[in-house]
Amino acid sequence: xxxxxxxxxxAKSAGVSVMTASYTYNQPGRVSEQARSRVLAAAADLGYPGxxxxxxxxxxxxxxxxxxxxGEHLTYAFDDPQAVTFLAGVAEVCADQGYGMxxxxxxxxxxxxxxxxSAAVDGFIVWTTSDEDPVLAAVxxxxxxxxxxxxxxxPGLELVTIDxxxxxxEIGAVVFAGARRPAIVSQPLSRSRISTITRGADIADALxxxxxxxxxxYRDAATDAGIAWADVTVAVCARNDLAEAERMTxxxxxxxxxxxxxxxxxxxxxxxxxRAVRAAGLTIPQDVAVTGWDDAxxxxxxxxxxxxxxxxxxxxxxxxxxLGSEPGSHQKSxxxxxxxxxxx
Amino acid sequence: xxxxxxxxxxAKSAGVSVMTASYTYNQPGRVSEQARSRVLAAAADLGYPGxxxxxxxxxxxxxxxxxxxxGEHLTYAFDDPQAVTFLAGVAEVCADQGYGMxxxxxxxxxxxxxxxxSAAVDGFIVWTTSDEDPVLAAVxxxxxxxxxxxxxxxPGLELVTIDxxxxxxEIGAVVFAGARRPAIVSQPLSRSRISTITRGADIADALxxxxxxxxxxYRDAATDAGIAWADVTVAVCARNDLAEAERMTxxxxxxxxxxxxxxxxxxxxxxxxxRAVRAAGLTIPQDVAVTGWDDAxxxxxxxxxxxxxxxxxxxxxxxxxxLGSEPGSHQKSxxxxxxxxxxx
DNA sequence: CTGTTAGCGCTTTCAT
DNA sequence: ATGAAAGCGCTAACAG
Numbered sequence: 001x002x003x004x005x006x007x008x009x010x011a012k013s014a015g016v017s018v019m020t021a022s023y024t025y026n027q028p029g030r031v032s033e034q035a036r037s038r039v040l041a042a043a044a045d046l047g048y049p050g051x052x053x054x055x056x057x058x059x060x061x062x063x064x065x066x067x068x069x070x071g072e073h074l075t076y077a078f079d080d081p082q083a084v085t086f087l088a089g090v091a092e093v094c095a096d097q098g099y100g101m102x103x104x105x106x107x108x109x110x111x112x113x114x115x116x117x118s119a120a121v122d123g124f125i126v127w128t129t130s131d132e133d134p135v136l137a138a139v140x141x142x143x144x145x146x147x148x149x150x151x152x153x154x155p156g157l158e159l160v161t162i163d164x165x166x167x168x169x170e171i172g173a174v175v176f177a178g179a180r181r182p183a184i185v186s187q188p189l190s191r192s193r194i195s196t197i198t199r200g201a202d203i204a205d206a207l208x209x210x211x212x213x214x215x216x217x218y219r220d221a222a223t224d225a226g227i228a229w230a231d232v233t234v235a236v237c238a239r240n241d242l243a244e245a246e247r248m249t250x251x252x253x254x255x256x257x258x259x260x261x262x263x264x265x266x267x268x269x270x271x272x273x274x275r276a277v278r279a280a281g282l283t284i285p286q287d288v289a290v291t292g293w294d295d296a297x298x299x300x301x302x303x304x305x306x307x308x309x310x311x312x313x314x315x316x317x318x319x320x321x322x323l324g325s326e327p328g329s330h331q332k333s334x335x336x337x338x339x340x341x342x343x344x
Numbered sequence: 345x346x347x348x349x350x351x352x353x354x355a356k357s358a359g360v361s362v363m364t365a366s367y368t369y370n371q372p373g374r375v376s377e378q379a380r381s382r383v384l385a386a387a388a389d390l391g392y393p394g395x396x397x398x399x400x401x402x403x404x405x406x407x408x409x410x411x412x413x414x415g416e417h418l419t420y421a422f423d424d425p426q427a428v429t430f431l432a433g434v435a436e437v438c439a440d441q442g443y444g445m446x447x448x449x450x451x452x453x454x455x456x457x458x459x460x461x462s463a464a465v466d467g468f469i470v471w472t473t474s475d476e477d478p479v480l481a482a483v484x485x486x487x488x489x490x491x492x493x494x495x496x497x498x499p500g501l502e503l504v505t506i507d508x509x510x511x512x513x514e515i516g517a518v519v520f521a522g523a524r525r526p527a528i529v530s531q532p533l534s535r536s537r538i539s540t541i542t543r544g545a546d547i548a549d550a551l552x553x554x555x556x557x558x559x560x561x562y563r564d565a566a567t568d569a570g571i572a573w574a575d576v577t578v579a580v581c582a583r584n585d586l587a588e589a590e591r592m593t594x595x596x597x598x599x600x601x602x603x604x605x606x607x608x609x610x611x612x613x614x615x616x617x618x619r620a621v622r623a624a625g626l627t628i629p630q631d632v633a634v635t636g637w638d639d640a641x642x643x644x645x646x647x648x649x650x651x652x653x654x655x656x657x658x659x660x661x662x663x664x665x666x667l668g669s670e671p672g673s674h675q676k677s678x679x680x681x682x683x684x685x686x687x688x
Numbered sequence: 689c690t691g692t693t694a695g696c697g698c699t700t701t702c703a704t
Numbered sequence: 705a706t707g708a709a710a711g712c713g714c715t716a717a718c719a720g
Contacts, residue, residue, distance in 0.1 A: 004405075004487075004697090006696095006697060006698085007697065007698065007699095008697075008698090016706080016707090017706065017707045017708080018697095018698085018699090018707085018708095019699080019706070019707055019708080020705085020706060020707075022698070022699060023699095023705090023706085026699075030705070030706090031705070031706085032705060032706085035705080035706080047485070047487070049461060049485045049486045049487060050458075050461040050462070051462075051697080051698065051699090052402075052696090052697055052698070053407075053461075053462050053463060053464035053465075054398055054401035054402040054407060054464050054696085054697080054698095055402050055696070055697035055698040055699090055712090056462070056697080056698060056699080057398035057401075057402075057464060057698095057712095058396070058398040058399050058401075058402050058696090058697080058698075058712050058713065058714085059697080059698045059699045059700080059711085059712055060698085060699075060700095060712085061348075061712075063397075063398060063464065064462070065446065065464070067444075077435075078428055078429070078431055078432035078435060079432070084422055084428055085422070087422060088422035088423070091421075091422065091447060091449060094447075094449055095449030095450075095451055098455075098459070099449075100411075100446045100447065100448060100449070100459070100463060101446065101447045101449065102409060102444045102445065102446045102447075103435060103438075103444065103445045103446075103447065104444055105435060105438050105439030105442075105443070105444065105445065106439075107439050107440075111442070114394075115442065115444070117393060117394040117397075118394070118395075118397050118400070118408065119397060119444060120397035120398050120401060120407065120409070120464055121397075141391070141393045141394075142393045143348075143391070143393060348713090350712095350713060350714085351713065351714065351715095352713075352714090360690080360691090361690065361691045361692080362691085362692095362713095362714085362715090363690070363691060363692080363715080364689085364690060364691075366714070366715060367689090367690085367715095370715075374689070374690090375689070375690085376689060376690085379689080379690080395713080395714065395715090396712090396713055396714070398712085398713080398714095399696090399712070399713035399714040399715090400713080400714060400715080401696095401714095402696050402697065402698085402712090402713080402714075403695085403696050403713080403714045403715050403716080404696085404714085404715075404716090405696070
């Protein structure tokens, strides 16, 4: 196994100084045509793959790479179309700016912190997580530009998020209109991801700020509609997927007080809700009004009333912010899309 | 803006040598309790975020990161559920082994090569690409462990793929059985991604080995069934998505010789085919038999006969191979799943 | 258990 | 246009 070829070897073989070889790669205009071609020939001859990225990063003090921290099990992230769309937005900007994008595998174990610490990146983007996630402190300690998507808010770090509470209040008004027994199919409250069904949930239990804000918004809407929060059923799912939402909804519908309006926290979940409702022989929106969140492709094909937001744009905004630009506010970057899954 | 804190500063502040400070982070057992706590205290005091990853990589000669090369526009990759599933498999192994995963944004522009060259990674994983992709030579030149998924085969690099030709021949036998006018809804033939509809396509035109092998397998199947390849219509889609497959299929069905069997190269495409067939008022499988590829979630819900393969497992295998283990053969890691979209 | 030395491979700075 | 020196921040290798 041949050792790694270095720039010094190339320079020697080409009969020039190391700097001339270096310039050949970094400032070609500064090198004579002759020297340049000799260096390149020597490089080709020796099989030199170009300047070593780690050495270059050390010297330059920059890695040209952004780190994306995906909460807990990576599995969830790639199974979640919202997260994938967000990643696409980040990737787009990275590709555009010639940056790499490193996915930082967070396992939920205590060594997560060291994974942040040992990441060779110029900045961090943190995908929605919970208040007590130790990863946040680790990111903060890195003293590099960092942007959190969704939340929580961390002093010194940028935050890119919509106003989840306001959006939930508004879509809540739509879905709960005329309802007597509203329900919420919620995303997990904490990183432990426990499924539960409760009545009048304690919103403070929700450690994910995004989930918490949405619950608060739905509560606002319920109150506005004259429904006591204690009468609102909250079905918390462990994961953001269709199947679990379907099971949960089936359970809700089989209960003594089946809901007549269900607000889901994603279109994926709403798709599961719709299946369960139809499977129960009920009609949407007459028997049960349903709303989703995100306005993904599936929302249009299901005729789902939902909250439109562009995770892709938010991903791009996070990347740009991590690269130094002002993120600007995305608080109002959402809109209610009314379709046929809610009552008029 | 305070300069970066270094290990040397921490050591000095703690009143120990640099090595003691280094050991504190890397071999804590080797350091006395007293020294350790003094170092940690000094680090906390100065806000030292831990050893600099670039410097450590340079010194150790390893980055603890794998690079994943996604062909052409990143957009495609994240929109393609197969690619995302593959990434999940890679990510799983990376998370498990404490490795990061760097997505290398390939834009199709000439500077792609430099993005490979300047990637600080220990190994490469290349997602299916075409024969003449310049990225392949760049990866090869890096002299690091590298694995190609799907193809093409490159000397010295590992290859993880199923036997696409054999699988296509077998599913082709199923979908073309009893058909008189078979058609194929194909993935792109080359990175230029041009949509076309032709008869008896020249298979050598397909520069993506995966596509080429599948076409060859379908041709085998047609020939086996007594159908001349010249009579098989091939509709080439620019992208692997539902919408384009639907449009293409609509065009096929509106032609003078509408197909009575359609083999698609992904379940996504097959879903589009099914929509178009139904929209034309035809019945599956009686009027038109349809098959997909991958056995994604959508296949089961559509009752689609398809080729099952686990992109996730293949992603994991690629990652393990890039980390040094023998990849083993995946040639036979596929199976035909018969459902109701084909004739008995 | 702790420290000294030497350099990983490169590029910035400052000459020439 | 080219080069010499210096050192980015860290850790393997080897003493003590």
